[in-house]
Amino acid sequence: MAVDVVVPAVGESVQEGMVYKWHKATGDYVEMDDVIVELETDKATVEIVAEVSGVITQKTNEGDTVKVGDVLASIDTDAKGAAKAPAAEKKEEPAPQAASAPQAQPQDNRTSSMASHLSPSVNRMVNENKLDPSSIEASGPGGRVTKGDVISHMDQGKKGLAVAAAAPEKKADVQSAVPSGERKVWREPMSMLRRRIAERLLEAQQTNAILTTFNEVDMSAVMAMRKQYKESFKEIHGVGLGFMSFFVKAAIEGLKNFPLVNGYIDGNDVVKHNYCDVGVAISTDRGLMVPVIRDAQNLSFNGIEQSIVDYATKARAGKIAIDDLTGGTFTITNGGVFGSLVSTPIINPPQSAILGMHKIQERVMVENGQMVIKPMMYLALSYDHRIVDGKEAVSFLVKVKDCIEDPSRLLLGV
Numbered sequence: 001m002a003v004d005v006v007v008p009a010v011g012e013s014v015q016e017g018m019v020y021k022w023h024k025a026t027g028d029y030v031e032m033d034d035v036i037v038e039l040e041t042d043k044a045t046v047e048i049v050a051e052v053s054g055v056i057t058q059k060t061n062e063g064d065t066v067k068v069g070d071v072l073a074s075i076d077t078d079a080k081g082a083a084k085a086p087a088a089e090k091k092e093e094p095a096p097q098a099a100s101a102p103q104a105q106p107q108d109n110r111t112s113s114m115a116s117h118l119s120p121s122v123n124r125m126v127n128e129n130k131l132d133p134s135s136i137e138a139s140g141p142g143g144r145v146t147k148g149d150v151i152s153h154m155d156q157g158k159k160g161l162a163v164a165a166a167a168p169e170k171k172a173d174v175q176s177a178v179p180s181g182e183r184k185v186w187r188e189p190m191s192m193l194r195r196r197i198a199e200r201l202l203e204a205q206q207t208n209a210i211l212t213t214f215n216e217v218d219m220s221a222v223m224a225m226r227k228q229y230k231e232s233f234k235e236i237h238g239v240g241l242g243f244m245s246f247f248v249k250a251a252i253e254g255l256k257n258f259p260l261v262n263g264y265i266d267g268n269d270v271v272k273h274n275y276c277d278v279g280v281a282i283s284t285d286r287g288l289m290v291p292v293i294r295d296a297q298n299l300s301f302n303g304i305e306q307s308i309v310d311y312a313t314k315a316r317a318g319k320i321a322i323d324d325l326t327g328g329t330f331t332i333t334n335g336g337v338f339g340s341l342v343s344t345p346i347i348n349p350p351q352s353a354i355l356g357m358h359k360i361q362e363r364v365m366v367e368n369g370q371m372v373i374k375p376m377m378y379l380a381l382s383y384d385h386r387i388v389d390g391k392e393a394v395s396f397l398v399k400v401k402d403c404i405e406d407p408s409r410l411l412l413g414v
Contacts, residue, residue, distance in 0.1 A: 003052050005036065005073040007066050016067045017041040018192045019060050024050075026058045030075065037072055038318065040192045040286070045318040048072065055079035063146060063189065125150045139186055148187035193287045204347045209385040212344040213393050217401045219360050219375045222246050225407055237302035243357075244280065245304040247332055249410045250403035251355055252276050252297050254396040255330060258388075261396050262329050264350040265387050279328035279348060280308055282315045283338075289315045290348055292328040336360065342378045352387050355400065356380035 007017065020040040024030050030050045039046045050056070054077040060066060126133050129150075136153045138145045190198070204210070226241055233241040255262040255276050263272040276297045279290040291311035293304060314320045331348045336359040345356040358378045365374045379400065383393045403409045 002074045019064045211385045212382045215397045239305045245301045250400045254399040258396045261353045277329045279331040281333035291324045353383040
């Protein structure tokens with residue numbers, strides 16, 4: 001019996017995804033609960049597991065866009081016995097022959113083999129334009145030919161014909177004019193996550209009255225406290241003491257004092273929260289993800305640090321869940337880890353504000369009439385001016401600055 005593997009409903013707002021990576025190939029035997037394929041949606045990567053045991057046949061290729069309910073593969077449960085014992089049919093080794101020059105594979109066979117690995121849409125383009133798939137340079141996952149590869153191949157062919165037609169008598173001159181370094185142009189489809197990031201950034205710019213206010217903070221006190229306690233902190237709690245937990249705590253104090261920064265606009269209403277679900281931006285090789293620390297106002301320093309470590313590990317392993325990325329009320333991003341000195345972060349809709357941290361840099365400051373060198377960081381708060389006035393935004397940022405420069409405030413709540 002053949003059992004279809006279909007695209008599941010992974011979230012209320014998720015209707016389609018992209019086949020990111022196959023873990024099992026056609027003909028492989030899979031056990032129940034084996035991971036067979038990864039789907040990338042606009043929010044997260046989802047692992048699809050086998051619900052039965054048997055031999056799998058792929059129905060889609062990596063890079064294909066699929067919708068909820070589409071068939072990804074089928075599993076033949078009746079093929080279990082034959083698939084489990086391939087070693088029983090051991091073939092005799094052919095007798096060794098004298099060494100000879102390897103025979104070239106027939107062109108027709110090679111072309112047929114290439115065509116069998118093309119997705120339906122790419123195969124259609126190849127057939128319509130009467131192309132040889134083996135001559136197309138592949139850039140897709142697993143060495144697959146993509147639509148972009150076909151288009152690029154056709155463009156290169158057109159350029160060659162145009163050059164030849166322009167000067168048919170001077171073939172040698174044309175060839176000598178070709179630069180020795182190969183210049184390539186190729187295109188590839190955006191990942192579902194990157195598409196969603198692009199949509200949300202554009203949405204934020206178009207629907208919010210975004211303004212950014214800046215301040216600078218002296219990191220001396222936090223750095224001294226971290227240096228003094230980081231070893232014992234890790235020994236007791238099993239997690240490192242970073243700067244982010246201080247800023248999450250400081251931001252929470254600011255949100256308590258200025259609740260509109262923790263709210264958002266819904267139509268003609270202003271939505272407020274008596275809790276702080278703080279999103280922390282994490283960079284991965286698939287794009288920026290913002291997992292949410294729930295009820296951060298109730299967490300200790302080690303609770304915040306552990307949440308950040310857990311989310312970062314899941315995000316970079318592609319294990320982040322859609323629920324982990326939804327429902328935040330405020331976001332913090334740290335461009336300083338990449339060397340950014342100052343920036344204007346973009347709001348994460350539907351939130352009304354985002355705090356940007358930056359690189360810590362020693363600068364000459366004036367203190368009590370004397371020039372001293374201090375480790376300074378620029379802070380940026382981008383906010384929706386429709387709901388947050390400048391006074392509240394500046395006051396929020398000053399509150400964060402005060403808490404960082406005097407961390408005892410975080411313990412006393414003042």
